[in-house]
Amino acid sequence: MxxxxxxxxxxxxxxxxxxxxxxxxxxxxxxxxxxxxxxxARQGGFSGYQRTVNPAQQVEFFKAAFSVMGHVSKAKGQVTEREIQLANIMMQRMNLDENQRRIAQEAFREGKSSSFPLREVLGRVREVSGRRHDLMQFFLELQISAAFADGSIHPNERDVLHIVAEVLGFSAAQLERRLKMQEAAYRFQQSGGYGGQYSGGGYQQQATTQDQLAAAYDILGVEASAEPKEIKRAYRKLMNEHHPDKLSAKGLPPEMLEVAKEKAQEIQNAYDVVKKERGFK
Known part of the structure:
Protein backbone atom coordinates (compact mmCIF):
# COMPACT_ATOMS: atom_id res chain seq x y z
CA MET A 1 0.00 0.00 0.00
CA ALA A 41 5.08 -4.50 -9.66
CA ARG A 42 6.56 -4.48 -13.17
CA GLN A 43 10.14 -4.44 -11.94
CA GLY A 44 9.70 -6.84 -9.06
CA GLY A 45 7.82 -9.68 -10.73
CA PHE A 46 4.61 -9.20 -8.72
CA SER A 47 6.66 -9.03 -5.51
CA GLY A 48 3.88 -7.09 -3.84
CA TYR A 49 1.89 -10.34 -3.51
CA GLN A 50 4.54 -12.25 -1.61
CA ARG A 51 2.86 -11.75 1.77
CA THR A 52 0.07 -14.16 0.75
CA VAL A 53 2.41 -17.16 0.43
CA ASN A 54 1.96 -19.82 3.12
CA PRO A 55 4.72 -22.50 3.11
CA ALA A 56 2.48 -25.10 4.80
CA GLN A 57 -0.18 -24.59 2.15
CA GLN A 58 2.44 -24.84 -0.58
CA VAL A 59 3.50 -28.25 0.77
CA GLU A 60 -0.14 -29.39 0.85
CA PHE A 61 -0.63 -28.19 -2.74
CA PHE A 62 2.55 -30.07 -3.77
CA LYS A 63 1.46 -33.32 -2.11
CA ALA A 64 -2.04 -33.07 -3.53
CA ALA A 65 -0.65 -32.61 -7.04
CA PHE A 66 1.27 -35.90 -6.90
CA SER A 67 -1.43 -37.86 -5.11
CA VAL A 68 -4.03 -36.84 -7.71
CA MET A 69 -1.46 -37.63 -10.40
CA GLY A 70 -1.21 -41.14 -8.97
CA HIS A 71 -4.99 -41.45 -8.93
CA VAL A 72 -5.26 -40.36 -12.56
CA SER A 73 -2.60 -42.90 -13.56
CA LYS A 74 -4.42 -45.69 -11.65
CA ALA A 75 -7.58 -44.93 -13.64
CA LYS A 76 -6.18 -46.99 -16.54
CA GLY A 77 -6.08 -50.04 -14.30
CA GLN A 78 -2.82 -51.37 -12.94
CA VAL A 79 -0.15 -48.68 -12.75
CA THR A 80 2.68 -49.86 -14.97
CA GLU A 81 6.38 -49.08 -14.97
CA ARG A 82 5.59 -46.65 -17.78
CA GLU A 83 3.32 -44.55 -15.55
CA ILE A 84 5.88 -44.60 -12.74
CA GLN A 85 8.55 -43.53 -15.22
CA LEU A 86 6.36 -40.64 -16.37
CA ALA A 87 5.89 -39.53 -12.75
CA ASN A 88 9.67 -39.63 -12.30
CA ILE A 89 10.06 -37.50 -15.44
CA MET A 90 7.72 -34.95 -13.89
CA MET A 91 9.88 -34.96 -10.74
CA GLN A 92 12.98 -34.41 -12.85
CA ARG A 93 11.31 -31.46 -14.59
CA MET A 94 10.80 -29.95 -11.14
CA ASN A 95 14.44 -30.57 -10.14
CA LEU A 96 13.34 -32.21 -6.89
CA ASP A 97 15.99 -33.16 -4.33
CA GLU A 98 16.02 -36.57 -2.63
CA ASN A 99 13.68 -35.58 0.20
CA GLN A 100 11.22 -33.86 -2.14
CA ARG A 101 11.21 -36.89 -4.43
CA ARG A 102 10.43 -39.13 -1.44
CA ILE A 103 7.46 -36.93 -0.48
CA ALA A 104 6.23 -36.88 -4.09
CA GLN A 105 6.58 -40.67 -4.44
CA GLU A 106 4.69 -41.28 -1.20
CA ALA A 107 1.90 -38.97 -2.33
CA PHE A 108 1.78 -40.70 -5.74
CA ARG A 109 1.39 -44.08 -4.02
CA GLU A 110 -1.38 -42.74 -1.79
CA GLY A 111 -3.25 -41.58 -4.88
CA LYS A 112 -3.22 -45.13 -6.29
CA SER A 113 -5.22 -46.43 -3.34
CA SER A 114 -8.78 -47.56 -4.15
CA SER A 115 -9.98 -45.60 -1.12
CA PHE A 116 -8.27 -42.37 -2.16
CA PRO A 117 -10.64 -39.46 -1.27
CA LEU A 118 -10.30 -37.59 -4.57
CA ARG A 119 -13.04 -35.00 -4.04
CA GLU A 120 -11.90 -34.30 -0.49
CA VAL A 121 -8.30 -33.73 -1.60
CA LEU A 122 -9.43 -31.49 -4.45
CA GLY A 123 -11.57 -29.52 -2.01
CA ARG A 124 -8.45 -28.87 0.05
CA VAL A 125 -6.64 -27.76 -3.11
CA ARG A 126 -9.33 -25.11 -3.58
CA GLU A 127 -8.87 -23.97 0.00
CA VAL A 128 -5.05 -23.85 0.09
CA SER A 129 -4.95 -22.06 -3.28
CA GLY A 130 -7.29 -19.41 -1.90
CA ARG A 131 -9.71 -20.31 -4.71
CA ARG A 132 -7.39 -18.42 -7.06
CA HIS A 133 -8.37 -19.27 -10.62
CA ASP A 134 -4.82 -19.27 -12.00
CA LEU A 135 -3.44 -21.61 -9.30
CA MET A 136 -6.32 -24.07 -9.71
CA GLN A 137 -5.87 -23.87 -13.48
CA PHE A 138 -2.18 -24.71 -13.06
CA PHE A 139 -3.14 -27.72 -10.91
CA LEU A 140 -5.58 -28.95 -13.56
CA GLU A 141 -3.11 -28.41 -16.40
CA LEU A 142 -0.42 -30.26 -14.42
CA GLN A 143 -2.71 -33.30 -14.20
CA ILE A 144 -3.49 -33.07 -17.92
CA SER A 145 0.20 -32.75 -18.77
CA ALA A 146 1.10 -35.80 -16.67
CA ALA A 147 -1.75 -37.87 -18.14
CA PHE A 148 -0.74 -36.88 -21.67
CA ALA A 149 2.98 -37.49 -21.18
CA ASP A 150 2.80 -40.70 -23.23
CA GLY A 151 1.00 -38.94 -26.09
CA SER A 152 -2.58 -39.99 -25.38
CA ILE A 153 -5.23 -39.98 -22.66
CA HIS A 154 -7.13 -43.12 -21.71
CA PRO A 155 -10.95 -42.71 -21.49
CA ASN A 156 -10.82 -43.55 -17.76
CA GLU A 157 -8.17 -40.86 -17.22
CA ARG A 158 -10.41 -38.41 -19.05
CA ASP A 159 -13.28 -39.29 -16.70
CA VAL A 160 -11.13 -38.59 -13.64
CA LEU A 161 -9.92 -35.32 -15.16
CA HIS A 162 -13.54 -34.27 -15.57
CA ILE A 163 -14.01 -34.79 -11.81
CA VAL A 164 -10.84 -32.77 -11.12
CA ALA A 165 -12.10 -29.95 -13.33
CA GLU A 166 -15.59 -30.01 -11.82
CA VAL A 167 -14.42 -29.80 -8.20
CA LEU A 168 -11.94 -27.04 -9.03
CA GLY A 169 -14.70 -25.03 -10.68
CA PHE A 170 -14.03 -25.61 -14.38
CA SER A 171 -16.72 -26.59 -16.85
CA ALA A 172 -16.55 -29.65 -19.09
CA ALA A 173 -16.06 -27.33 -22.07
CA GLN A 174 -13.12 -25.59 -20.35
CA LEU A 175 -11.51 -28.96 -19.63
CA GLU A 176 -11.93 -30.13 -23.21
CA ARG A 177 -10.35 -26.90 -24.42
CA ARG A 178 -7.33 -27.50 -22.20
CA LEU A 179 -7.10 -31.10 -23.32
CA LYS A 180 -7.04 -29.86 -26.91
CA MET A 181 -4.31 -27.36 -26.03
CA GLN A 182 -2.24 -30.07 -24.33
CA GLU A 183 -2.59 -32.35 -27.35
CA ALA A 184 -1.48 -29.42 -29.52
CA ALA A 185 1.51 -28.83 -27.23
CA TYR A 186 2.53 -32.46 -27.64
CA ARG A 187 2.21 -32.23 -31.44
CA PHE A 188 4.09 -28.92 -31.41
CA GLN A 189 6.97 -30.47 -29.51
CA GLN A 190 7.05 -33.65 -31.62
CA SER A 191 7.12 -31.64 -34.84
CA GLY A 192 10.07 -29.54 -33.70
CA GLY A 193 7.90 -26.59 -32.80
CA TYR A 194 10.46 -25.10 -30.45
CA GLY A 195 12.09 -23.51 -33.44
CA GLY A 196 14.94 -25.83 -34.28
CA GLN A 197 16.87 -29.01 -33.64
CA TYR A 198 20.26 -29.89 -32.24
CA SER A 199 22.78 -31.20 -34.69
CA GLY A 200 26.45 -32.04 -33.98
CA GLY A 201 27.61 -28.53 -34.79
CA GLY A 202 24.94 -26.76 -32.75
CA TYR A 203 21.37 -25.54 -32.76
CA GLN A 204 19.86 -25.14 -36.24
CA GLN A 205 16.72 -23.26 -37.16
CA GLN A 206 14.02 -25.25 -38.94
CA ALA A 207 11.39 -24.08 -41.37
CA THR A 208 7.89 -23.93 -39.93
CA THR A 209 5.79 -26.89 -41.04
CA GLN A 210 2.01 -26.92 -41.41
CA ASP A 211 1.78 -29.30 -38.44
CA GLN A 212 3.74 -26.89 -36.27
CA LEU A 213 1.61 -23.96 -37.35
CA ALA A 214 -1.67 -25.79 -36.77
CA ALA A 215 -0.49 -26.89 -33.33
CA ALA A 216 0.64 -23.34 -32.50
CA TYR A 217 -2.84 -21.97 -33.26
CA ASP A 218 -4.39 -24.65 -31.04
CA ILE A 219 -2.02 -23.84 -28.17
CA LEU A 220 -3.11 -20.21 -28.37
CA GLY A 221 -6.74 -21.28 -28.64
CA VAL A 222 -7.46 -19.35 -31.84
CA GLU A 223 -8.49 -20.25 -35.36
CA ALA A 224 -6.02 -20.03 -38.23
CA SER A 225 -8.25 -17.33 -39.72
CA ALA A 226 -8.04 -15.13 -36.61
CA GLU A 227 -6.99 -11.52 -37.04
CA PRO A 228 -3.64 -10.44 -35.56
CA LYS A 229 -5.46 -8.39 -32.90
CA GLU A 230 -7.33 -11.49 -31.72
CA ILE A 231 -4.16 -13.59 -31.71
CA LYS A 232 -2.30 -10.98 -29.67
CA ARG A 233 -5.19 -10.76 -27.20
CA ALA A 234 -5.25 -14.55 -26.74
CA TYR A 235 -1.47 -14.64 -26.28
CA ARG A 236 -1.48 -11.88 -23.67
CA LYS A 237 -4.31 -13.54 -21.75
CA LEU A 238 -2.50 -16.89 -21.68
CA MET A 239 0.79 -15.30 -20.63
CA ASN A 240 -0.95 -13.38 -17.87
CA GLU A 241 -2.54 -16.61 -16.59
CA HIS A 242 0.71 -18.58 -16.77
CA HIS A 243 3.28 -15.97 -15.72
CA PRO A 244 5.68 -17.91 -13.40
CA ASP A 245 6.39 -14.92 -11.14
CA LYS A 246 2.70 -14.22 -10.72
CA LEU A 247 1.92 -17.86 -9.91
CA SER A 248 4.83 -18.02 -7.48
CA ALA A 249 3.72 -14.85 -5.74
CA LYS A 250 0.21 -16.26 -5.34
CA GLY A 251 1.44 -19.43 -3.66
CA LEU A 252 2.71 -21.87 -6.30
CA PRO A 253 5.20 -24.25 -4.62
CA PRO A 254 8.75 -23.33 -5.64
CA GLU A 255 9.34 -26.91 -6.78
CA MET A 256 6.76 -26.40 -9.52
CA LEU A 257 8.12 -23.13 -10.80
CA GLU A 258 10.18 -24.82 -13.52
CA VAL A 259 7.04 -26.46 -14.93
CA ALA A 260 5.32 -23.07 -14.95
CA LYS A 261 8.29 -21.59 -16.81
CA GLU A 262 8.13 -24.38 -19.40
CA LYS A 263 4.42 -23.72 -19.94
CA ALA A 264 5.00 -20.00 -20.41
CA GLN A 265 7.85 -20.73 -22.84
CA GLU A 266 5.59 -23.14 -24.74
CA ILE A 267 3.01 -20.36 -25.19
CA GLN A 268 5.73 -17.91 -26.22
CA ASN A 269 7.16 -20.32 -28.79
CA ALA A 270 3.73 -20.97 -30.28
CA TYR A 271 3.08 -17.24 -30.54
CA ASP A 272 6.48 -16.67 -32.18
CA VAL A 273 5.70 -19.32 -34.82
CA VAL A 274 2.32 -17.77 -35.64
CA LYS A 275 3.69 -14.23 -35.58
CA LYS A 276 6.54 -15.14 -37.93
CA GLU A 277 4.25 -17.01 -40.34
CA ARG A 278 1.63 -14.23 -40.39
CA GLY A 279 4.20 -11.45 -40.59
CA PHE A 280 3.04 -9.15 -37.81
CA LYS A 281 4.88 -7.71 -34.82
Missing amino acids: YFFGKILGAFFGFLFGGPIGAFIGLYIGHRFDRAKAINQ
Whole structure:
Protein backbone atom coordinates (compact mmCIF):
# COMPACT_ATOMS: atom_id res chain seq x y z
CA MET A 1 0.00 0.00 0.00
CA TYR A 2 1.40 3.38 -1.04
CA PHE A 3 0.09 6.53 0.66
CA PHE A 4 3.10 8.79 1.21
CA GLY A 5 2.31 10.79 -1.95
CA LYS A 6 -1.24 11.42 -0.76
CA ILE A 7 -0.03 12.74 2.59
CA LEU A 8 2.51 15.11 1.04
CA GLY A 9 0.09 16.18 -1.67
CA ALA A 10 -2.68 17.01 0.80
CA PHE A 11 -0.28 18.81 3.18
CA PHE A 12 1.32 21.09 0.60
CA GLY A 13 -1.99 21.57 -1.19
CA PHE A 14 -3.60 22.83 2.03
CA LEU A 15 -0.53 24.94 2.82
CA PHE A 16 -0.72 26.82 -0.46
CA GLY A 17 -4.37 26.58 -1.39
CA GLY A 18 -6.45 25.81 1.67
CA PRO A 19 -9.12 23.06 1.59
CA ILE A 20 -9.46 23.17 -2.20
CA GLY A 21 -5.69 22.97 -2.58
CA ALA A 22 -5.62 20.02 -0.18
CA PHE A 23 -8.16 18.16 -2.31
CA ILE A 24 -6.16 18.82 -5.49
CA GLY A 25 -2.94 17.80 -3.77
CA LEU A 26 -4.55 14.60 -2.50
CA TYR A 27 -5.57 13.68 -6.03
CA ILE A 28 -2.09 14.38 -7.43
CA GLY A 29 -0.54 12.36 -4.58
CA HIS A 30 -2.88 9.46 -5.31
CA ARG A 31 -1.76 9.41 -8.97
CA PHE A 32 1.86 9.46 -7.85
CA ASP A 33 1.35 6.54 -5.42
CA ARG A 34 -0.49 4.51 -8.05
CA ALA A 35 2.25 5.02 -10.65
CA LYS A 36 4.88 4.00 -8.09
CA ALA A 37 3.00 0.81 -7.20
CA ILE A 38 2.59 -0.18 -10.86
CA ASN A 39 6.26 0.47 -11.59
CA GLN A 40 7.40 -1.68 -8.66
CA ALA A 41 5.08 -4.50 -9.66
CA ARG A 42 6.56 -4.48 -13.17
CA GLN A 43 10.14 -4.44 -11.94
CA GLY A 44 9.70 -6.84 -9.06
CA GLY A 45 7.82 -9.68 -10.73
CA PHE A 46 4.61 -9.20 -8.72
CA SER A 47 6.66 -9.03 -5.51
CA GLY A 48 3.88 -7.09 -3.84
CA TYR A 49 1.89 -10.34 -3.51
CA GLN A 50 4.54 -12.25 -1.61
CA ARG A 51 2.86 -11.75 1.77
CA THR A 52 0.07 -14.16 0.75
CA VAL A 53 2.41 -17.16 0.43
CA ASN A 54 1.96 -19.82 3.12
CA PRO A 55 4.72 -22.50 3.11
CA ALA A 56 2.48 -25.10 4.80
CA GLN A 57 -0.18 -24.59 2.15
CA GLN A 58 2.44 -24.84 -0.58
CA VAL A 59 3.50 -28.25 0.77
CA GLU A 60 -0.14 -29.39 0.85
CA PHE A 61 -0.63 -28.19 -2.74
CA PHE A 62 2.55 -30.07 -3.77
CA LYS A 63 1.46 -33.32 -2.11
CA ALA A 64 -2.04 -33.07 -3.53
CA ALA A 65 -0.65 -32.61 -7.04
CA PHE A 66 1.27 -35.90 -6.90
CA SER A 67 -1.43 -37.86 -5.11
CA VAL A 68 -4.03 -36.84 -7.71
CA MET A 69 -1.46 -37.63 -10.40
CA GLY A 70 -1.21 -41.14 -8.97
CA HIS A 71 -4.99 -41.45 -8.93
CA VAL A 72 -5.26 -40.36 -12.56
CA SER A 73 -2.60 -42.90 -13.56
CA LYS A 74 -4.42 -45.69 -11.65
CA ALA A 75 -7.58 -44.93 -13.64
CA LYS A 76 -6.18 -46.99 -16.54
CA GLY A 77 -6.08 -50.04 -14.30
CA GLN A 78 -2.82 -51.37 -12.94
CA VAL A 79 -0.15 -48.68 -12.75
CA THR A 80 2.68 -49.86 -14.97
CA GLU A 81 6.38 -49.08 -14.97
CA ARG A 82 5.59 -46.65 -17.78
CA GLU A 83 3.32 -44.55 -15.55
CA ILE A 84 5.88 -44.60 -12.74
CA GLN A 85 8.55 -43.53 -15.22
CA LEU A 86 6.36 -40.64 -16.37
CA ALA A 87 5.89 -39.53 -12.75
CA ASN A 88 9.67 -39.63 -12.30
CA ILE A 89 10.06 -37.50 -15.44
CA MET A 90 7.72 -34.95 -13.89
CA MET A 91 9.88 -34.96 -10.74
CA GLN A 92 12.98 -34.41 -12.85
CA ARG A 93 11.31 -31.46 -14.59
CA MET A 94 10.80 -29.95 -11.14
CA ASN A 95 14.44 -30.57 -10.14
CA LEU A 96 13.34 -32.21 -6.89
CA ASP A 97 15.99 -33.16 -4.33
CA GLU A 98 16.02 -36.57 -2.63
CA ASN A 99 13.68 -35.58 0.20
CA GLN A 100 11.22 -33.86 -2.14
CA ARG A 101 11.21 -36.89 -4.43
CA ARG A 102 10.43 -39.13 -1.44
CA ILE A 103 7.46 -36.93 -0.48
CA ALA A 104 6.23 -36.88 -4.09
CA GLN A 105 6.58 -40.67 -4.44
CA GLU A 106 4.69 -41.28 -1.20
CA ALA A 107 1.90 -38.97 -2.33
CA PHE A 108 1.78 -40.70 -5.74
CA ARG A 109 1.39 -44.08 -4.02
CA GLU A 110 -1.38 -42.74 -1.79
CA GLY A 111 -3.25 -41.58 -4.88
CA LYS A 112 -3.22 -45.13 -6.29
CA SER A 113 -5.22 -46.43 -3.34
CA SER A 114 -8.78 -47.56 -4.15
CA SER A 115 -9.98 -45.60 -1.12
CA PHE A 116 -8.27 -42.37 -2.16
CA PRO A 117 -10.64 -39.46 -1.27
CA LEU A 118 -10.30 -37.59 -4.57
CA ARG A 119 -13.04 -35.00 -4.04
CA GLU A 120 -11.90 -34.30 -0.49
CA VAL A 121 -8.30 -33.73 -1.60
CA LEU A 122 -9.43 -31.49 -4.45
CA GLY A 123 -11.57 -29.52 -2.01
CA ARG A 124 -8.45 -28.87 0.05
CA VAL A 125 -6.64 -27.76 -3.11
CA ARG A 126 -9.33 -25.11 -3.58
CA GLU A 127 -8.87 -23.97 0.00
CA VAL A 128 -5.05 -23.85 0.09
CA SER A 129 -4.95 -22.06 -3.28
CA GLY A 130 -7.29 -19.41 -1.90
CA ARG A 131 -9.71 -20.31 -4.71
CA ARG A 132 -7.39 -18.42 -7.06
CA HIS A 133 -8.37 -19.27 -10.62
CA ASP A 134 -4.82 -19.27 -12.00
CA LEU A 135 -3.44 -21.61 -9.30
CA MET A 136 -6.32 -24.07 -9.71
CA GLN A 137 -5.87 -23.87 -13.48
CA PHE A 138 -2.18 -24.71 -13.06
CA PHE A 139 -3.14 -27.72 -10.91
CA LEU A 140 -5.58 -28.95 -13.56
CA GLU A 141 -3.11 -28.41 -16.40
CA LEU A 142 -0.42 -30.26 -14.42
CA GLN A 143 -2.71 -33.30 -14.20
CA ILE A 144 -3.49 -33.07 -17.92
CA SER A 145 0.20 -32.75 -18.77
CA ALA A 146 1.10 -35.80 -16.67
CA ALA A 147 -1.75 -37.87 -18.14
CA PHE A 148 -0.74 -36.88 -21.67
CA ALA A 149 2.98 -37.49 -21.18
CA ASP A 150 2.80 -40.70 -23.23
CA GLY A 151 1.00 -38.94 -26.09
CA SER A 152 -2.58 -39.99 -25.38
CA ILE A 153 -5.23 -39.98 -22.66
CA HIS A 154 -7.13 -43.12 -21.71
CA PRO A 155 -10.95 -42.71 -21.49
CA ASN A 156 -10.82 -43.55 -17.76
CA GLU A 157 -8.17 -40.86 -17.22
CA ARG A 158 -10.41 -38.41 -19.05
CA ASP A 159 -13.28 -39.29 -16.70
CA VAL A 160 -11.13 -38.59 -13.64
CA LEU A 161 -9.92 -35.32 -15.16
CA HIS A 162 -13.54 -34.27 -15.57
CA ILE A 163 -14.01 -34.79 -11.81
CA VAL A 164 -10.84 -32.77 -11.12
CA ALA A 165 -12.10 -29.95 -13.33
CA GLU A 166 -15.59 -30.01 -11.82
CA VAL A 167 -14.42 -29.80 -8.20
CA LEU A 168 -11.94 -27.04 -9.03
CA GLY A 169 -14.70 -25.03 -10.68
CA PHE A 170 -14.03 -25.61 -14.38
CA SER A 171 -16.72 -26.59 -16.85
CA ALA A 172 -16.55 -29.65 -19.09
CA ALA A 173 -16.06 -27.33 -22.07
CA GLN A 174 -13.12 -25.59 -20.35
CA LEU A 175 -11.51 -28.96 -19.63
CA GLU A 176 -11.93 -30.13 -23.21
CA ARG A 177 -10.35 -26.90 -24.42
CA ARG A 178 -7.33 -27.50 -22.20
CA LEU A 179 -7.10 -31.10 -23.32
CA LYS A 180 -7.04 -29.86 -26.91
CA MET A 181 -4.31 -27.36 -26.03
CA GLN A 182 -2.24 -30.07 -24.33
CA GLU A 183 -2.59 -32.35 -27.35
CA ALA A 184 -1.48 -29.42 -29.52
CA ALA A 185 1.51 -28.83 -27.23
CA TYR A 186 2.53 -32.46 -27.64
CA ARG A 187 2.21 -32.23 -31.44
CA PHE A 188 4.09 -28.92 -31.41
CA GLN A 189 6.97 -30.47 -29.51
CA GLN A 190 7.05 -33.65 -31.62
CA SER A 191 7.12 -31.64 -34.84
CA GLY A 192 10.07 -29.54 -33.70
CA GLY A 193 7.90 -26.59 -32.80
CA TYR A 194 10.46 -25.10 -30.45
CA GLY A 195 12.09 -23.51 -33.44
CA GLY A 196 14.94 -25.83 -34.28
CA GLN A 197 16.87 -29.01 -33.64
CA TYR A 198 20.26 -29.89 -32.24
CA SER A 199 22.78 -31.20 -34.69
CA GLY A 200 26.45 -32.04 -33.98
CA GLY A 201 27.61 -28.53 -34.79
CA GLY A 202 24.94 -26.76 -32.75
CA TYR A 203 21.37 -25.54 -32.76
CA GLN A 204 19.86 -25.14 -36.24
CA GLN A 205 16.72 -23.26 -37.16
CA GLN A 206 14.02 -25.25 -38.94
CA ALA A 207 11.39 -24.08 -41.37
CA THR A 208 7.89 -23.93 -39.93
CA THR A 209 5.79 -26.89 -41.04
CA GLN A 210 2.01 -26.92 -41.41
CA ASP A 211 1.78 -29.30 -38.44
CA GLN A 212 3.74 -26.89 -36.27
CA LEU A 213 1.61 -23.96 -37.35
CA ALA A 214 -1.67 -25.79 -36.77
CA ALA A 215 -0.49 -26.89 -33.33
CA ALA A 216 0.64 -23.34 -32.50
CA TYR A 217 -2.84 -21.97 -33.26
CA ASP A 218 -4.39 -24.65 -31.04
CA ILE A 219 -2.02 -23.84 -28.17
CA LEU A 220 -3.11 -20.21 -28.37
CA GLY A 221 -6.74 -21.28 -28.64
CA VAL A 222 -7.46 -19.35 -31.84
CA GLU A 223 -8.49 -20.25 -35.36
CA ALA A 224 -6.02 -20.03 -38.23
CA SER A 225 -8.25 -17.33 -39.72
CA ALA A 226 -8.04 -15.13 -36.61
CA GLU A 227 -6.99 -11.52 -37.04
CA PRO A 228 -3.64 -10.44 -35.56
CA LYS A 229 -5.46 -8.39 -32.90
CA GLU A 230 -7.33 -11.49 -31.72
CA ILE A 231 -4.16 -13.59 -31.71
CA LYS A 232 -2.30 -10.98 -29.67
CA ARG A 233 -5.19 -10.76 -27.20
CA ALA A 234 -5.25 -14.55 -26.74
CA TYR A 235 -1.47 -14.64 -26.28
CA ARG A 236 -1.48 -11.88 -23.67
CA LYS A 237 -4.31 -13.54 -21.75
CA LEU A 238 -2.50 -16.89 -21.68
CA MET A 239 0.79 -15.30 -20.63
CA ASN A 240 -0.95 -13.38 -17.87
CA GLU A 241 -2.54 -16.61 -16.59
CA HIS A 242 0.71 -18.58 -16.77
CA HIS A 243 3.28 -15.97 -15.72
CA PRO A 244 5.68 -17.91 -13.40
CA ASP A 245 6.39 -14.92 -11.14
CA LYS A 246 2.70 -14.22 -10.72
CA LEU A 247 1.92 -17.86 -9.91
CA SER A 248 4.83 -18.02 -7.48
CA ALA A 249 3.72 -14.85 -5.74
CA LYS A 250 0.21 -16.26 -5.34
CA GLY A 251 1.44 -19.43 -3.66
CA LEU A 252 2.71 -21.87 -6.30
CA PRO A 253 5.20 -24.25 -4.62
CA PRO A 254 8.75 -23.33 -5.64
CA GLU A 255 9.34 -26.91 -6.78
CA MET A 256 6.76 -26.40 -9.52
CA LEU A 257 8.12 -23.13 -10.80
CA GLU A 258 10.18 -24.82 -13.52
CA VAL A 259 7.04 -26.46 -14.93
CA ALA A 260 5.32 -23.07 -14.95
CA LYS A 261 8.29 -21.59 -16.81
CA GLU A 262 8.13 -24.38 -19.40
CA LYS A 263 4.42 -23.72 -19.94
CA ALA A 264 5.00 -20.00 -20.41
CA GLN A 265 7.85 -20.73 -22.84
CA GLU A 266 5.59 -23.14 -24.74
CA ILE A 267 3.01 -20.36 -25.19
CA GLN A 268 5.73 -17.91 -26.22
CA ASN A 269 7.16 -20.32 -28.79
CA ALA A 270 3.73 -20.97 -30.28
CA TYR A 271 3.08 -17.24 -30.54
CA ASP A 272 6.48 -16.67 -32.18
CA VAL A 273 5.70 -19.32 -34.82
CA VAL A 274 2.32 -17.77 -35.64
CA LYS A 275 3.69 -14.23 -35.58
CA LYS A 276 6.54 -15.14 -37.93
CA GLU A 277 4.25 -17.01 -40.34
CA ARG A 278 1.63 -14.23 -40.39
CA GLY A 279 4.20 -11.45 -40.59
CA PHE A 280 3.04 -9.15 -37.81
CA LYS A 281 4.88 -7.71 -34.82
